[in-house]
Amino acid sequence: MLNSILLVLATVMLAIVLWRSFALKANNQDDLTDLEETGIKAQLKAVQDKLDQEKSTKDQLLGEKARAEKEYNQLTGDLRSLGRERDTLQKQVAKFQTDEEGQKTAFDQQVVKLDQSRQSLEDEKARIRQEDQDRRKLAEEQRDRLWNDHEGRVIKLLSDLCGMPEYAFALYDKDCLPKEIPSKFKPDTVIEFLGQFIVFDAKASRSDNFQNYIKTQVVATVEKINNHPAIYQNVFFVVPTEGISELSTTRFYEQGYNFFVISPEALAPILAGLKKITTYEFAEQMDPQERENIIGTMAELGYHISFRNAADIVLAQGGVRALEKLDKLEGNLRESIEERIGKIEERQPKTLSPADLKRIIAGGSKGQQKEIIKLVSPKALVGEDAFEAVANTSGGTDGSERP
Secondary structure (H helix, E strand, O other): OHHHHHHHHHHHHHHHHHHHHHHHHHHHHHHOOHHHHHHHHHHHHHHHHHHHHHHHHHHHHHHHHHHHHHHHHHHHHHHHHHHHHHHHHHHHHHHHHHHHHHHHHHHHHHHHHHHHHHHHHHHHHHHHHHHHHHHHHHHHHHHHHHHHOHHHHHHHHHHHHHOOOOOOOOEEEOOOOOOOOOOOOOOOEEEEEOOEEEEEEEOOOOOOOHHHHHHHHHHHHHHHHOOOOOEEEEEEEEOOHHHHOOOOOOEEEEOOEEEEEEOHHHHHHHHHHHHHHHHOOOOOOOOHHHHHHHHHHHHHHHHHHHHHHHHHHHHHHHHHHHHHHHHOOOHHHHHHHHHHHHHHHHHOOOOOOHHHHHHHHHOHHHHHHHHHHHHHOOOOOOOHHHHHHHHHHOEOOOOOEOO
């Protein structure tokens, strides 16, 4: 477009110059002077220079146009490439957004499940805590009820035992103590024994440290007795059978007095031993130390009975807990175990042979000791009876029996 304009302008100017030249020649050809011809040539040269300048400008513009077109084409290619990248990135963003939404949905679901699981766990913990609290509360109520009635049961048991002909001890409770008892000392019961009084004091406490409670009671009782000659030097604390298992020490010595912690089940054997002492005709003349040895032996017997009773109770409680765990097993597994137990009971019933019990009891302490030795001593696989049987049934080469 620019080239056409320049060409038209040049043509027009050339035409004007030629027209003027011809007009001048026609009107006054003779009057032309060298000066006018020189002016015309100058104008032509100026037009030519202008034309050359315009051509140079044109060439420059054409070069710039080529560069611009090249840049345009490059930018267009870059734009297409960027468009493709944009489309790819948009797809990736859309995919990321979809994945993020899916992950967020899954995360929200996991959070809900976690909250539900946490709530279920808290509910289960609360249920277990409540069951434990209820179980402890029930056990404490049973223990409180048992221990609250302990004193009355001990007094009644001693009263019943002392009223039996085989014991026949004079019993005094805290409401009618003999005048020989110090006024500051109020034991639950005392029995008269060879001119003195043996103390049987019921002890029970809700303290968490039952051992410390007993130690405190020993010291307090000695202070109340205050070496009074009417009080026998062996004192018995009667505690509930369940309390024996909580004590690591059941025998104490304080300021010349022996204290024995026993269960109610030990009262009858102790009274029987004391009664045996009183039946001796020479009891009054018996050496005090010998009599003390007998009393100590009876106390040891009572302690052993109490300890054995407590051990049986603890073992029984352990067995009950084991059976409770068995009841909590899965149904099929529990049924299989119970079925196997039933078969064992049918094949090997657990019974105590009356004949064996009678034989062992009749053997006394020596016979029982022999039975214990049989359990711990090695035993030959073939007994002497077998050798005798072989000897009796086998003969020599002459047909006679071997000796």
